Amino acid sequence: xxxxxxxxxxxxxxxxxxxxxxxxRSLTRVLLGFLLVANATSLLLLTMAGPNGVAPIxxxxxxxxxxADPLPQAFVLTAxxxxxxxxxxxxALIYRxxxxxxxDEVIDxxxxxxxxxxxxxxxxxxxxxxxxxxxxxxLDELTAAHDLAETGEEQP
Amino acid sequence: MTALVxxxxxxxxxxxxxxxxxxRRRRLQVMVTIAALVAVLVVSVFLLIEVxxxxxxxxxxxxxxxxxxxxxxxxxxSALMLIVSAAVLLAVLIFSVGQGMADGDDETPVSIYHPTxxxxxxxxxxxxxxxxxxxxxxxxxxxxxxxYVLLTLGGTGARIRAGVTYIVVxxxxxxxxxxxxxxxxxxxxxxxxAHISLRMAELSPDIQMILHIMLLIAFGIKAAVFxxxxxxxxxxxxxxAPVTAVFxxxxxxxxxxxxxxxxxVLFAESDINTALMVVALLTMVVGILGAVAQADxxxxxxxxxxxxxxxxxxxxxxGTVAGLGATIFYIVHHIIVQTTLFLATGLIERHGxxxxxxxxxxxxKSAPIIAVLFFIPALNLGGIPPFSGxxxxxxxxxxxxxxxxxxxxxLIGAGVVTSLLTLYALARVWNMAFWxxxxxxxxxxxxLLDELTEAPGGSAPQxxxxxxxxxxxxxxxxxxxxSVALTVFAGPLYGISAxxxxxxxxxxxxxxxxxxxxxxxxxxxxxxxxx
Numbered sequence: 001x002x003x004x005x006x007x008x009x010x011x012x013x014x015x016x017x018x019x020x021x022x023x024x025r026s027l028t029r030v031l032l033g034f035l036l037v038a039n040a041t042s043l044l045l046l047t048m049a050g051p052n053g054v055a056p057i058x059x060x061x062x063x064x065x066x067x068a069d070p071l072p073q074a075f076v077l078t079a080x081x082x083x084x085x086x087x088x089x090x091x092a093l094i095y096r097x098x099x100x101x102x103x104d105e106v107i108d109x110x111x112x113x114x115x116x117x118x119x120x121x122x123x124x125x126x127x128x129x130x131x132x133x134x135x136x137x138x139l140d141e142l143t144a145a146h147d148l149a150e151t152g153e154e155q156p
Numbered sequence: 157m158t159a160l161v162x163x164x165x166x167x168x169x170x171x172x173x174x175x176x177x178x179x180r181r182r183r184l185q186v187m188v189t190i191a192a193l194v195a196v197l198v199v200s201v202f203l204l205i206e207v208x209x210x211x212x213x214x215x216x217x218x219x220x221x222x223x224x225x226x227x228x229x230x231x232x233x234s235a236l237m238l239i240v241s242a243a244v245l246l247a248v249l250i251f252s253v254g255q256g257m258a259d260g261d262d263e264t265p266v267s268i269y270h271p272t273x274x275x276x277x278x279x280x281x282x283x284x285x286x287x288x289x290x291x292x293x294x295x296x297x298x299x300x301x302x303x304y305v306l307l308t309l310g311g312t313g314a315r316i317r318a319g320v321t322y323i324v325v326x327x328x329x330x331x332x333x334x335x336x337x338x339x340x341x342x343x344x345x346x347x348x349x350a351h352i353s354l355r356m357a358e359l360s361p362d363i364q365m366i367l368h369i370m371l372l373i374a375f376g377i378k379a380a381v382f383x384x385x386x387x388x389x390x391x392x393x394x395x396x397a398p399v400t401a402v403f404x405x406x407x408x409x410x411x412x413x414x415x416x417x418x419x420x421v422l423f424a425e426s427d428i429n430t431a432l433m434v435v436a437l438l439t440m441v442v443g444i445l446g447a448v449a450q451a452d453x454x455x456x457x458x459x460x461x462x463x464x465x466x467x468x469x470x471x472x473x474x475g476t477v478a479g480l481g482a483t484i485f486y487i488v489h490h491i492i493v494q495t496t497l498f499l500a501t502g503l504i505e506r507h508g509x510x511x512x513x514x515x516x517x518x519x520x521k522s523a524p525i526i527a528v529l530f531f532i533p534a535l536n537l538g539g540i541p542p543f544s545g546x547x548x549x550x551x552x553x554x555x556x557x558x559x560x561x562x563x564x565x566x567l568i569g570a571g572v573v574t575s576l577l578t579l580y581a582l583a584r585v586w587n588m589a590f591w592x593x594x595x596x597x598x599x600x601x602x603x604l605l606d607e608l609t610e611a612p613g614g615s616a617p618q619x620x621x622x623x624x625x626x627x628x629x630x631x632x633x634x635x636x637x638x639s640v641a642l643t644v645f646a647g648p649l650y651g652i653s654a655x656x657x658x659x660x661x662x663x664x665x666x667x668x669x670x671x672x673x674x675x676x677x678x679x680x681x682x683x684x685x686x687x
């Protein structure tokens with residue numbers, strides 16, 4: 001099996017930056033990360049096609065050894081189309097999310113907030129009450145902000 | 157008869173197109189979609205009869221024989237999955253039509269619901285008949301993209317939040333699947349499942365293991381296997397009731413189906429059954445412990461869904477013919493019962509205005525029909541004899557006991573405990589929502605409720621109680637009748653499942669369908685060998 005070192009290097013960089021971006025909190029960066037990882041996967045498919053060759057049309061004495069493997073290219077085309085559709089949908093979703101909460105971020109998970117709040121309340125019983133009360137208040141605010149986003153009403 | 161095979165994908169897609177064209181005429185749209193699904197149901201009944209008689213049907217798309225063309229393969233497992241999913245999709249569609257009529261959504265712009273639903277159906281059916289890894293990927297993508305739209309229908313804040321998690325997780329699993337396909341093509345020079353199976357022996361065990369694990373992680377996310385199940389209880393409960401019902405019944409099972417194919421045909425030689433057993437154990441136990449802590453019925457059911465995936469993984473991990481047969485029976489049972497429970501919960505939500513057991517009460521008196529429709533599948537899921545849940549679990553444990561090992565005994569024990577805890581969680585729902593008088597809801601104090609966590613949004617004001625139209629109750633009742641029929645006709649159904657399990661027991665059975673009369677790889681005349 002022969003493979004182009006450039007393609008592999010580019011693929012590695014795309015995977016690395018893509019995964020990094022997908023772990024970010026901003027949804028736009030998640031989208032960019034997804035696009036990079038999808039392109040890296042397309043490069044992986046292309047790399048797996050083997051050595052370069054001419055177009056797979058058998059005339060003028062071309063033999064099967066000269067031509068490039070067309071199947072992975074068909075895979076890549078399909079993958080590109082799917083990625084295109086999904087990223088359009090993601091953009092619509094991000095826009096809707098931004099309209100609802102005026103924030104381009106993954107919203108706090110309500111369950112996590114509830115658990116954090118419960119932990120804080122338990123601690124408040126054990127430790128210095130004044131200090132912890134503030135923390136609980138802060139969490140209350142967060143939950144309130146979250147509930148506001150949940151109701152789905154646009155803020156002026 | 158092979159001409160029938162592609163119909164199960166074409167008909168829903170035509171139905172989707174028809175529903176889109178008829179977008180403004182609601183009644184016509186409903187008729188088009190129902191007609192398409194009924195046609196698929198009829199076709200899959202024919203397919204099951206034919207396949208059970210003669211073994212399998214293989215269709216080479218466009219007349220190009222494997223491994224050059226795309227093959228569509230329907231064996232007993234595929235045919236059984238097709239018929240069950242067609243029935244479930246039809247029942248849920250009728251339920252949602254009833255809901256739409258009752259809520260008068262002629263004015264609201266959800267005319268995309270029916271076309272999207274049909275695209276989802278096409279994706280599910282395509283995944284079940286794919287004889288080709290890339291076609292399986294396309295099937296997955298079709299159903300996932302449709303599910304993104306259905307999950308975020310209406311675009312409220314809660315659905316967008318849940319949708320983002322679900323979509324990003326699904327995208328990662330899809331890309332992982334695609335990367336796995338790329339690497340498998342690089343290693344073996346083919347994506348035809350039967351052909352991969354024949355060539356797999358050429359690879360060293362280490363490379364086989366890498367490919368195997370890549371595929372399993374991709375499918376594990378879709379099937380919601382612990383520790384890849386975190387997304388499910390978060391995203392499913394926010395969707396509309398019929399959407400949740402069909403997701404819970406079918407989407408995870410498509411993942412389980414893919415895992416069955418991976419374990420039995422693709423990587424029959426490469427053995428990670430011990431790891432799968434541990435994963436099955438954790439899926440069962442962690443899932444059900446999550447369910448026990450929930451106050452919201454939808455979330456509780458989502459956790460039991462995760463937990464019961466563990467039983468199927470257990471059956472697959474045994475890898476014996478008996479274990480596979482029991483798993484197939486269990487999948488059929490679980491698709492129907494889990495969907496029924498979610499539909500019944502939809503009825504509870506309409507009637508009681510909430511799905512939290514802290515707020516519901518007195519439903520037995522005020523809605524006896526809903527009570528019956530919830531009670532029967534609840535007992536069934538908990539595994540009470542004589543229901544199909546009991547038969548499936550018994551068959552699984554029986555298959556396990558035939559190959560005794562300490563790990564299998566631990567799994568059987570965990571399976572029994574999970575079953576009991578499922579019953580406990582559902583019996584508590586019954587006690588609180590149905591048996592408790594409405595008047596006691598405000599002042600009720602019980603240690604049963606103390607440690608329950610309210611779902612996100614559980615503090616939302618109680619909605620008004622709405623009447624359930626007959627169509628909704630009727631389709632739920634039909635699903636309950638179907639789940640009881642699984643018990644009554646358990647003999648023939650188990651017979652088909654066991655025969656399907658036998659088919660899977662030997663990978664050559666599958667490869668011979670696509671390449672008849674081939675004993676090993678050297679006899680397949682193919683151009684490009686692995687480069």
